[in-house]
Amino acid sequence: MTMHETASTISLRDLVAQFNWERVTGDDSTLERLLETAATNRPGLELSGYFPNTAAKRLAILGDKEIGYIQQEMDEVSQRRSFEFITGEDTPAIVICHGHECPLILAEIAQRKNFPIFKTPVETAHTVVNVTNFLDEKLAHSIIIHGELMRIHGVGVMITGNSGMGKSEIALELIQKGHQLVADDRIDCYRIHNQLIGRTPKMLEGFMELRGVGIINIGRMYGVGSFAHQTQIDFQIELVPFDGNEEYDRVGIEEKEYSEIMGLKILKMRIPVSGGRPMSTIIEAAVTNFLLLQEGFDSAKEFEEMVLKAIAVNKTEEENDGTVSQ
Secondary structure: OOEEEEOOOEEHHHHHHHHOOEEEEOOHHHHHOEEOOOOEEOOHHHHOOOOOOOOOOOEEEEOHHHHHHHHHHOOHHHHHHHHHHHOOOOOOOEEEOOOOOOOHHHHHHHHHHOOOEEEOOOOHHHHHHHHHHHHHHHOOOEEEEEEEEEEEOOEEEEEEEOOOOOHHHHHHHHHHOOOEEEEEEEEEEEEEOOEEEEEOOHHHOOEEEEOOOEEEEHHHHHOHHHEOOEEEOOEEEEEEEOOOOOOOOOOOOOOOEEEEEOOEEEEEEEEEEOOOOOHHHHHHHHHHHHHHHHOOOOHHHHHHHHHHHHHHHHHHHHHHHHHHHO
């Protein structure tokens, strides 16, 4: 499984467009400032004049408490000192919530420095949650994995294996059976809210490459329901070449195998590929068995328990037969 890691940033322009904030200060050039973290900063300590260890690279949020403190507790000198610091180069912008007006001294300093300030009628708590959730997704580090990503019976299944294993052809068979394609060849994986989310670049959604055929439009051929924009990745199937000398897991009672991707463990199953094997049907069966595992039903263990019970019964009968003979 080949992986390449990438990092993400987002411009202030995208954030402002998402929430339709009203601009108070700052020209268009300030919208190109980049945000690097999803966390926000409510600068209470900075307003009180304590500047060490401040979270300067976070988006600053001013709500009811901060505006009240500025209006009731801060004189002009303390305002100028704090506002000069808060509007530093590292701070992406300031957002004033709950429909409050921007303090005059803050607006004056921001205009002089061409620093971006916005306001919104949305209350502070909701603004913080909305911004954090949006940035958490947009700024999530990503891993690019080469393989197929499908939604099979509602499960996000990543199909990996060496080049030439027929992954795209198997994915096409699964699509023809009514399952959904998420990504062909390139899977962009993100860790968002402790979940592994997979998608593909926007321009590649609904397209697939088949050797000898070229690029095909899955959405047009099989309908808009044949592909999905993204899915949580729950299960990995690695396709391996069939080797007659290899001992494969035939019963399933061996220790379960997991892949660790961006710190999250995903159940993994290796399935050998050989000519004539109905791979799409086998993968459907593997996913169905995965769903049973999620519900607490382990077919392999159930079979093992049945075998052990049968052995115990046979042993008891043999002992009884021996007693009767004596």
